[in-house]
Amino acid sequence: MEELSKLAESSIGCTLCPLAEQGRTQVVFGHGNPRADIMFIGEGPGSNEDKQGIPFVGTAGKLLTQLLETIGLEREDVYITNVVKCRPPGNRDPKPEEIEICTNRYLFSQMDLIGPKVIATLGRFASSVILEMKNVAMGSIHGQKFIKGTHLVVPIYHPAAALHSRANMKPLTEDFENLRLYVEEKAAEEQRILAEEAQVENEVVLDEEAEQMGLF
Ligand code: SF4
Numbered sequence: 001m002e003e004l005s006k007l008a009e010s011s012i013g014c015t016l017c018p019l020a021e022q023g024r025t026q027v028v029f030g031h032g033n034p035r036a037d038i039m040f041i042g043e044g045p046g047s048n049e050d051k052q053g054i055p056f057v058g059t060a061g062k063l064l065t066q067l068l069e070t071i072g073l074e075r076e077d078v079y080i081t082n083v084v085k086c087r088p089p090g091n092r093d094p095k096p097e098e099i100e101i102c103t104n105r106y107l108f109s110q111m112d113l114i115g116p117k118v119i120a121t122l123g124r125f126a127s128s129v130i131l132e133m134k135n136v137a138m139g140s141i142h143g144q145k146f147i148k149g150t151h152l153v154v155p156i157y158h159p160a161a162a163l164h165s166r167a168n169m170k171p172l173t174e175d176f177e178n179l180r181l182y183v184e185e186k187a188a189e190e191q192r193i194l195a196e197e198a199q200v201e202n203e204v205v206l207d208e209e210a211e212q213m214g215l216f
Contacts, residue, residue, distance in 0.1 A: 004034045004113045007106065011085060017101040019086040019094070025050045030081030030110060037183045039079045039116040040064070041107070042158065043125040044094050050087035055080045056159075063159040064122075070173065071180040079114050083107060083129050099129055111151055117186035118179055119151050123158030131155065143175040145182065152186060154179060 008029045014020060028045040031054045040056075048058040056064050065075050084094040084102045094102075111119060121127040128136040130153055131146055138157055146153045156175040162168040 004110065007109055007113070011106055014085070014105075016105055017084075017086075017098045019084060019088060019098050019102075022086075022089045024086040026053050027085045028053055028055050028082065028087075029085055029106070030079060031055055032075060032079035033077055034079065034114055036077065036079040036114060037117045037187075038073070038077075038179055039081070039111065039114055039119045040122055041119060041126045041130060042080070042082045042122045044082045044084040045087040046091060047087070049082075055082055059163060060159040063163060067159065067173065067176045071176050079110075079116065081107065081110060083126050093125060103129065115150075117152065117183045117190075119148075119153045120175075120179055121153060121155045123161060126158075127155035142171055143178050152182065154182060 011027045011029045014027050024045075028049050042056060045055060046058055048061075049055050055061070064080070068075060068078065084098055085106060086102075088094050088098070119130070121130045124136045124138050127138065127141070128134065130148060131141075132148075133141075136155070138155065138161070141155050142157055143154065146155070154175070156179070157168050157172045159172065162172045
């Protein structure tokens with residue numbers, strides 16, 4: 001995972017977009033297992049994240065950790081990052097130009113380098129960016145599977161939404177359970193493909209051996 005480390009290193013002190021000059025303390029690149037099966041993507045760093053340099057460390061982050069525990073995972077098992085890596089002032093939404101620059105420079109490479117089995121987008125904003133959808137209604141799409149390029153993407157409620165309204169806790173908990181199932185499904189699918197490839201390879205070798213022995 002040398003390439004991911006190099007990318008993280010290259011982000012330190014980044015000045016590629018206007019967010020560099022709008023009061024950020026530091027770039028919050030991402031945190032967790034570089035070979036994670038699940039990658040979480042939020043909107044952008046908040047005040048706590050900006051101070052500590054780690055994504056999802058506030059109250060919503062604590063809930064994320066608890067939800068992970070319900071499916072037998074710890075924070076260190078997954079990878080957590082955001083659409084933009086610098087805190088927008090006053091917690092405003094990142095602007096299109098900032099999103100375009102930051103995702104093209106960092107996020108899309110992170111997704112490819114980590115290659116998780118499932119990418120979970122946290123909340124409406126991150127989901128609309130990754131799924132390239134306008135007017136995303138989380139109530140309709142949360143927990144569903146979408147294919148974006150080579151990635152399986154599952155939009156889920158932002159943990160902050162469950163803190164804001166307890167009614168969102170049930171679907172969020174169910175979506176975490178679904179994430180676990182989707183990872184298992186993807187792992188089984190990858191195993192099946194590997195087994196098929198090995199079988200084809202084996203048949204080719206047997207054919208070549210038979211040919212060499214003059215059996216054809
Ligand atoms: S938001 Fe992204 S592109 Fe903009 S300065 Fe921060 S790291 Fe660089």
